[in-house]
Amino acid sequence: MQHAKQIAEHATLQSFLNCYLRETGSGEWITEDERMKSIFSNTLNRDTVPTYLCCRLSAQNVTLYGEVIYKSSTDRHLFGEKFYYQIGDSNSVIKADYVTVITFLIKEMSINYGEGTNPAELMLRVIRSCRNIEEFIKERIEDTSALYGFHTTFIEAEQSLLFGHLTHPTPKSRQGILDWKSEMYSPELKGECQLHYFRAHKSIVNEKSLLSASTTTIIKEELSNDEMVSKEFIAKYCKEDQYALIPIHPLQAEWLLHQAYVQDWIVQELLEYIGPVGKYFMATSSLRTLYHPDSKYMLKFSFPVKVTNSMRINKLKELESGLEGKEMLNTAIGEVRERFPGFDFICDPAYITLNYGTQESGFEVIIRENPFYSEHANDATLIAGLVQDAIPGERTRLSNIIHRLADLESKSCEEVSLEWFRRYMNISLKPMVWMYLQYGVALEAHQQNSVVQLKDGYPVKYYFRDNQGFYFCNSMKEMLNNELAGIGERTGNLYDDYIVDERFRYYLIFNHMFGLINGFGTAGLIKEEILLSELRSVLESFLPYNREPSTFLRELLDEDKLACKANLLTRFFDVDELSNPLEQAIYVQVHNPLESEDYISVRRRVLRQLVESLIYEGIITPVRIEKEEQILFIIQGLDEEDKSVTYKCYGRERMTFGRISLDSLIVRVQDEQQEIQSVSQFLEEVFRVASVEQAKLDSFMHELEQTIFKDTIAQYERNNKKEYNQKSYDEFESHLIDGHPYHPSYKARIGFQYRDNFQYGYEFMQPIKLIWIAAHKKYSSVGYENEVIYDEILIEEIGERKLEEFMERICNRGCNPKQYVFIPVHPWQWENFIISNYADHIQGKFIIYLGTSEDEYCAQQSMRTVRNITNPKKPYVKLSMNLLNTSTLRTLKPYSVVSAPAISNWLSDVVSNDAYLSDEARLILLKEFSSVTYDTNKKAIYGSLGCIWRESVHKYLDAQEDAIPFNGLYAKEKDGTPIIDAWLNKYGMKDWLQLLIQKAIIPVIHLVVEHGIALESHGQNMILVHKEGVPVRIALKDFHEGLEFYRPYLKEVDKCPDFTKMHRTYANGKMNDFFEMDRIECLQEMVLDALFLFNLGELAFVLADEYGLKEERFWIMVVEEIENHLRIYPHLKGRFENIQLYAPTFYAEQLTKRRLYMDVESLVHEVPNPLYRVRQLMKQKSVVTGGNYANR
Incomplete structure (x- = not known):
C-alpha cells in the first residue's frame, strides 16, 4: 500500500494540474509520438499507459510529461504517479516530484499574468493543503467502512472528504487553524x-x-x-x-x-x-x-x-x-416541492x-x-462524499453502491448507473432548472450544498442546503416582488440575468452534474458520454419553457465554450470571492462537455430526416421560396403561449422520386434566430397548427429521443474503435451502424434499456447464447410439411448429446418429450417478455426451460436475426422480439412462420427452372428452410414466440467471393468516405455501376416480369456478392412476409403453394391481405418502393453528392440496362409494360405518417417516378450526362 505522503502528493498534483489545464487551455494528449518514444525509451511503458499529457511551458522552455490513467470528457482527468520534465530540445527527461511540477506551473502563470499575483503565497498554500491531506489519510486509512460503505450516516459522509474539492488547487488549505487544534475542528479527523x-x-x-x-x-x-x-x-x-x-x-x-x-x-x-x-x-x-x-x-x-x-x-x-x-x-x-416531491430545502x-x-x-x-x-441520519450523504476519490486500493462510495446494486439486481454496473443517474436528475436537476426558468430563482447547488437521501442504494430525496446561496434574476423582479414584497433587495440577492446564468451554470452543471458524471466515469462504472447525453436530453426537454433573456439553456446546448469559475486563478490572484464586489470569483472560458460531436451530429441527423420526411409525405406544408438551386422551406408553429414561431431551412426537391434533401441546419426564429436544439420542442410547436393526437405525438417523440440516445452511443463506440479496411460480410453486418437513411426513428429500439442495447445491439458485436425451450404441441406448429427437416435442424443446431439432455429434462418434469417441440428464444425476449407473459404456460408445463445453446451468436442489422459466430456456415436464426424498431414490432406472426419453408421451396423451384436466373445471374436465395411457432391465439402475446432458420450466405460463396449487405453500398466510414470509394476509384464509376445494375438489379426485375413475383428488396434484404469489389451476383432473403405475386403472371400456377391449407389466418383472408395481389400494379409499387425509392435511390444520392454523377444519368443507366435485358428477352416486353415500372407516378408508403396517424386508412402518397422522367428524356434524345467522374 502506498504511503500517506505519496497519496497526498499525488492527489495534490492531480487537483492542481486539472485546474491548470482547464483554466489555461494548455496541454495536449499524446498517444503516438515518435520523438517522445526516443526520449522516453528507457523510462515509460507505453504498453500499459497508452496516453500521456504533454504540457509545453513556453515561457520557461520546459515541457512536462505525465502518465494519463483516465482521460475525462468532463475535464477532470486521472494521472499516473510518474511525471517528467524536459528542458528545451534535450533528448533526456528528468523525473519530477509534485513540488517541482507545481513550481513550474506557478512560475509559468507568474510570467504570463505579470503583476498582481502572489506565487509564493499560492505555493505555500499548496504545500499546507498537501500536508493536511497527508495527515487526514494517516488517521483515516483504516476507516474504510465509514468512508466508503454502502450504508453510512449523515455525519460519516460529511467527514469523509479526505481530498476535498477535487477541482481546487488548495482544497485543504486552512489559514487560521493551528496544527495542534486541527484534530478538534477538522471533519476529516472526526x-x-x-x-x-x-x-x-x-x-x-x-x-x-x-x-x-x-x-x-x-x-x-x-x-x-x-x-x-x-x-x-x-x-x-x-x-x-x-x-x-x-x-x-x-x-x-x-x-x-x-x-x-x-x-x-x-x-x-x-x-x-x-x-x-x-x-x-x-x-x-x-x-x-x-x-x-x-x-x-x-x-x-x-x-x-x-x-x-x-x-x-x-x-x-x-x-x-x-x-x-x-x-x-x-x-x-414553493410549488416546486409539490411538483417534485423528491426535492426539498x-x-x-x-x-x-x-x-x-x-x-x-x-x-x-x-x-x-x-x-x-436520530435515525433520519442513515444513508444521507452530500454528493461530494459519493464521488470523492478513494484511497488507493479502495472503491469510492458511489462505486461500492453501484456494484452492490448490480450484484443484488443481477444487472450490469452500466445499467444500474444509468438508472441511478436518471432517478437522481428527477429529484435534483429537474426541479432546480424548472424553478429557475419559471421564477428566475437560482440555487448555488454545488456538490457540498447537495445532500441526497438514499433508500436501498437509490436516491429518493434531494436536499438543497445553505440558504445564503440564492440568486434572483432582475428580469423576474416584478413577478418575484408580487410573490414576496422586497425579495432580494434587503439581501442583495438580485443580479442581472447574465451573472445569475453564469453562476447557476457553474454550480449546478459544472461543479455538481459534471462532477457527479465524472465520479461515475473515473470509477469505471459507465462512460461519461452516456450520462452527458442523458443530461443533455433532460436540459433539451426544458427548451419549450425557456425564459428570456436567460441564456442558461441556450449556451449550455449551443456553445463550444462556457464561462466557468477558475479556482486556480482565483487563488493565484488571492481573490476572496465572498468579500469581493458581487461576490465574484474569476471566471474563464472552458470547453463545454455537453458539446459532444457525436451527440450533435446524431441530433442533427434525426431532425433532418424528421423534417425531410414530414415535408415529403405531406404531413406538413411549408411555404416554399425558390432561391437559385435551393428552396427555402418555412414552417409555421406556435409556442406554449400560442405565440407564432417559425422554422427555416434550405433544401432541394430531388429528381429521385421527388425526395426532399435539406442542405442547411434547421433554425428556429422567434425574436432571434438559432439552431433548433430539441426534437420534442419542434414537434410540439409544429403540431399545434397541424393537429395530431397527443398520445401518438408523445409516443413518436419518445422514439426519436431514444434514437438520439442509442445512436449517440453507437457512434461514440465506432469513433473510438480502430478502423480497418478489409471487412467480411459478417463484419459488415455489425459495421453498418447508421440505420435507415430515411426513417427518423431509425434506432428507437423501444423496449431496450441501456444494458440491452449494448448486449443485443448489432453494433456492439456482443456474443449471446440462445435460450432453448420445450413447447407443447397443443400450441406449437412447425413449418408446413416441414417436420423431417425440422428434426434434422434440431440435431444440427443442438447436437445429439445436448438433445438427449433436453429430452431427459422434459422427462424429469414428468412430461413426454414426444408431445413437445423445441424452440430457440432470444435471451432478451425470454427475460423481458416470455417469463412474465407466459407465466401460466410455464406453470402448466406447456413451456419448459431447457437451457442455453452451446454455440454463440451475434445480432445482424435486423436485430432479431442472429448469426452463428461459433460456426458461420450454420444457419441464421430469426427470432420473435417484442421490440419496436423503425415503427415496427419485431414479432413473428405465426401464420407467416408456418408458411416460410413452403415459400422458400416454391421460390427456389421458380429460380432453378429459369435459365437466366439460375445460370446467368446465378441468383442466390437464402432459403427459410425450417420454422416453428407457438400460438395461444391471445392478442396481447400474438407472434411473440417463434423461429425461422435461414441459410447462411457463406454456404453459397465461391472461392475469392465475398459479400456486403446492399445498404453498405451507400453507407460511409466514420470519416465520411463512402465504403465503395476504393472500388469506384479502382474500377471506374461508370463500369462499376453498370455491372452492379446488371448483376444485382436486373435479376429482381426479371423475377417480377417473367414470373409475377415481387420481393421486398430493400437494402437489408439484398446482399451483393463481389470479388474484390467487382459485383458478381446478388443474394436475396426474408421472403416469409416480404413477397407479393400476381397469379395470371405465374409460369406454373399449380406449383404455387396453397396457403389456405397452411394456416387458418390465410383461409379466413381475402385477396391483397397476404401474398396474392389482384392487380399487377401492386407489384409495381412493391418494386418501386422497396428496390428503387428506399434502396437504389440512396445510392443515387451518394454518387451525386460525393462524386458528381447527376441523378438523371444514374437513372438513365438503370433504364438502359432494363431496356438491354428486354432486348435480350423480347417476350418480356409486353408483360413489362403492363407492370408499368415507367409510370409517371406511383404510391409510396408514408413511414413517418404511420407513426403519427396509425388509424388513417391510407398511408401512401403519390410521388414522381425518375424512371419515367429519364425515359422521356431518352426518347427526346436530350440527355444530361452529368460530371466527368463517370468516365474514371
Whole structure:
C-alpha cells in the first residue's frame, strides 16, 4: 500500500494540474509520438499507459510529461504517479516530484499574468493543503467502512472528504487553524467540540426567527434538554429573562475575546463570556457548520479561518437570506416541492447576533434545520462524499453502491448507473432548472450544498442546503416582488440575468452534474458520454419553457465554450470571492462537455430526416421560396403561449422520386434566430397548427429521443474503435451502424434499456447464447410439411448429446418429450417478455426451460436475426422480439412462420427452372428452410414466440467471393468516405455501376416480369456478392412476409403453394391481405418502393453528392440496362409494360405518417417516378450526362 505522503502528493498534483489545464487551455494528449518514444525509451511503458499529457511551458522552455490513467470528457482527468520534465530540445527527461511540477506551473502563470499575483503565497498554500491531506489519510486509512460503505450516516459522509474539492488547487488549505487544534475542528479527523456561550443583554441583541419560538428561546430550550448541562446552569442561564445566550465556535470565541468592542461590552456588563457548555458538536464538511444527531438544529458560525479561497464569515445580509429562503417557500415558488416531491430545502429560519452598527460583530449565528437527526441520519450523504476519490486500493462510495446494486439486481454496473443517474436528475436537476426558468430563482447547488437521501442504494430525496446561496434574476423582479414584497433587495440577492446564468451554470452543471458524471466515469462504472447525453436530453426537454433573456439553456446546448469559475486563478490572484464586489470569483472560458460531436451530429441527423420526411409525405406544408438551386422551406408553429414561431431551412426537391434533401441546419426564429436544439420542442410547436393526437405525438417523440440516445452511443463506440479496411460480410453486418437513411426513428429500439442495447445491439458485436425451450404441441406448429427437416435442424443446431439432455429434462418434469417441440428464444425476449407473459404456460408445463445453446451468436442489422459466430456456415436464426424498431414490432406472426419453408421451396423451384436466373445471374436465395411457432391465439402475446432458420450466405460463396449487405453500398466510414470509394476509384464509376445494375438489379426485375413475383428488396434484404469489389451476383432473403405475386403472371400456377391449407389466418383472408395481389400494379409499387425509392435511390444520392454523377444519368443507366435485358428477352416486353415500372407516378408508403396517424386508412402518397422522367428524356434524345467522374 502506498504511503500517506505519496497519496497526498499525488492527489495534490492531480487537483492542481486539472485546474491548470482547464483554466489555461494548455496541454495536449499524446498517444503516438515518435520523438517522445526516443526520449522516453528507457523510462515509460507505453504498453500499459497508452496516453500521456504533454504540457509545453513556453515561457520557461520546459515541457512536462505525465502518465494519463483516465482521460475525462468532463475535464477532470486521472494521472499516473510518474511525471517528467524536459528542458528545451534535450533528448533526456528528468523525473519530477509534485513540488517541482507545481513550481513550474506557478512560475509559468507568474510570467504570463505579470503583476498582481502572489506565487509564493499560492505555493505555500499548496504545500499546507498537501500536508493536511497527508495527515487526514494517516488517521483515516483504516476507516474504510465509514468512508466508503454502502450504508453510512449523515455525519460519516460529511467527514469523509479526505481530498476535498477535487477541482481546487488548495482544497485543504486552512489559514487560521493551528496544527495542534486541527484534530478538534477538522471533519476529516472526526473533529468535535463543545460550543462556547456568551450571555448578552437584549439591548445589543439582533435576532429573528420564522419558527414558532424566538431564536433565544430555541437556544435555551436546546440547552435545557442537553443531558450534559447541569441543572444549576439551566436555572441560572436558561430562564426567560432580558438576556440571550449566543453559542459560538471555539475558534471564534477565542478571536472575539481579543476584540476591543467585545471587551467594552463585557466591562459594561452587557456581555458575559460563559465558556464551553453542553454536548460535543461535530464538524461537518464546511468546518463552521456543526451538527449533533440528537439536535433538531445545526448551527452555522462565523469563524476566523480562510478555507480554499475565502474567510468564513456570516455576513448580515446572509442572515436575512436564510429567512428570505424560508419565506420564499411559502409563496408560489414553493410549488416546486409539490411538483417534485423528491426535492426539498434545508432552511435557515432563524439567526442571532449582536449589533455592531452596520458591520458584522462576529457573533452571527445561523440556525439551520436538521432533517438528519436520530435515525433520519442513515444513508444521507452530500454528493461530494459519493464521488470523492478513494484511497488507493479502495472503491469510492458511489462505486461500492453501484456494484452492490448490480450484484443484488443481477444487472450490469452500466445499467444500474444509468438508472441511478436518471432517478437522481428527477429529484435534483429537474426541479432546480424548472424553478429557475419559471421564477428566475437560482440555487448555488454545488456538490457540498447537495445532500441526497438514499433508500436501498437509490436516491429518493434531494436536499438543497445553505440558504445564503440564492440568486434572483432582475428580469423576474416584478413577478418575484408580487410573490414576496422586497425579495432580494434587503439581501442583495438580485443580479442581472447574465451573472445569475453564469453562476447557476457553474454550480449546478459544472461543479455538481459534471462532477457527479465524472465520479461515475473515473470509477469505471459507465462512460461519461452516456450520462452527458442523458443530461443533455433532460436540459433539451426544458427548451419549450425557456425564459428570456436567460441564456442558461441556450449556451449550455449551443456553445463550444462556457464561462466557468477558475479556482486556480482565483487563488493565484488571492481573490476572496465572498468579500469581493458581487461576490465574484474569476471566471474563464472552458470547453463545454455537453458539446459532444457525436451527440450533435446524431441530433442533427434525426431532425433532418424528421423534417425531410414530414415535408415529403405531406404531413406538413411549408411555404416554399425558390432561391437559385435551393428552396427555402418555412414552417409555421406556435409556442406554449400560442405565440407564432417559425422554422427555416434550405433544401432541394430531388429528381429521385421527388425526395426532399435539406442542405442547411434547421433554425428556429422567434425574436432571434438559432439552431433548433430539441426534437420534442419542434414537434410540439409544429403540431399545434397541424393537429395530431397527443398520445401518438408523445409516443413518436419518445422514439426519436431514444434514437438520439442509442445512436449517440453507437457512434461514440465506432469513433473510438480502430478502423480497418478489409471487412467480411459478417463484419459488415455489425459495421453498418447508421440505420435507415430515411426513417427518423431509425434506432428507437423501444423496449431496450441501456444494458440491452449494448448486449443485443448489432453494433456492439456482443456474443449471446440462445435460450432453448420445450413447447407443447397443443400450441406449437412447425413449418408446413416441414417436420423431417425440422428434426434434422434440431440435431444440427443442438447436437445429439445436448438433445438427449433436453429430452431427459422434459422427462424429469414428468412430461413426454414426444408431445413437445423445441424452440430457440432470444435471451432478451425470454427475460423481458416470455417469463412474465407466459407465466401460466410455464406453470402448466406447456413451456419448459431447457437451457442455453452451446454455440454463440451475434445480432445482424435486423436485430432479431442472429448469426452463428461459433460456426458461420450454420444457419441464421430469426427470432420473435417484442421490440419496436423503425415503427415496427419485431414479432413473428405465426401464420407467416408456418408458411416460410413452403415459400422458400416454391421460390427456389421458380429460380432453378429459369435459365437466366439460375445460370446467368446465378441468383442466390437464402432459403427459410425450417420454422416453428407457438400460438395461444391471445392478442396481447400474438407472434411473440417463434423461429425461422435461414441459410447462411457463406454456404453459397465461391472461392475469392465475398459479400456486403446492399445498404453498405451507400453507407460511409466514420470519416465520411463512402465504403465503395476504393472500388469506384479502382474500377471506374461508370463500369462499376453498370455491372452492379446488371448483376444485382436486373435479376429482381426479371423475377417480377417473367414470373409475377415481387420481393421486398430493400437494402437489408439484398446482399451483393463481389470479388474484390467487382459485383458478381446478388443474394436475396426474408421472403416469409416480404413477397407479393400476381397469379395470371405465374409460369406454373399449380406449383404455387396453397396457403389456405397452411394456416387458418390465410383461409379466413381475402385477396391483397397476404401474398396474392389482384392487380399487377401492386407489384409495381412493391418494386418501386422497396428496390428503387428506399434502396437504389440512396445510392443515387451518394454518387451525386460525393462524386458528381447527376441523378438523371444514374437513372438513365438503370433504364438502359432494363431496356438491354428486354432486348435480350423480347417476350418480356409486353408483360413489362403492363407492370408499368415507367409510370409517371406511383404510391409510396408514408413511414413517418404511420407513426403519427396509425388509424388513417391510407398511408401512401403519390410521388414522381425518375424512371419515367429519364425515359422521356431518352426518347427526346436530350440527355444530361452529368460530371466527368463517370468516365474514371
